[in-house]
Amino acid sequence: MNVDLLKDKIRNCGLKCTATRLAVLEYLVTVHRPVSTQEIIQNLKETAINEVTIYRILESFVEKKLITPVDHWNRHRLYEAHMEKSCQVNHAHFSCQQCETVLCIEENTLQISTIPLPPGFQLKQVRLQIEGICPNCIK
Ligand SMILES: [Zn+2]
Ligand SMILES: [Zn+2]
Incomplete structure (x- = not known):
């Protein structure tokens, strides 16, 4: 950086x-x-x-x-803190249910902005939270 x-x-x-x-x-x-x-x-x-x-x-x-x-x-x-423009607006967070670590999943892997909205609606921001178990806790 x-x-x-x-x-x-x-x-x-x-x-x-x-x-x-x-x-x-x-x-x-x-x-x-x-x-x-x-x-x-x-x-x-x-x-x-x-x-x-x-x-x-x-x-x-x-x-x-x-x-x-x-x-x-x-x-x-x-x-x-994300310096990239794309991360600032739309990205998802993965939360581990066991250790509570939170990771960012970047917009480009998810294509959040392609989520279909009803006609006439405009997307401003997506906050998506995914829960699961991280590799450290699976071990
Ligand atoms: Zn974990
Ligand atoms: Zn994030």
Whole structure:
């Protein structure tokens, strides 16, 4: 991932590009799946960013539409950041019923935008959640 591109994304939202903001965004873009605040905190432990700061950064990123909140079974709020345009609009989430890992399934493999609608209707956004068991839990 191009770090300069991420810096630009943050600045283009009118936010100051601090090392902390960059670390949070870089983590989200790198994992490329929805993650919980706890997971972000856990993974950025070495950088010694305090939790309150992370919560605040996530809130400001959502507000600026830099990242997307994903509601997971109405239990945890997860966050994801996709830089590709196609991912931002239509893609599905696979949730493992056992370990609760959530993965993104990209638009091009699913062709969500070809879902037939009644005549005259216009598709704006699809939120699709698929549940099953991941390979780690099948073992
Ligand atoms: Zn699993
Ligand atoms: Zn996703």
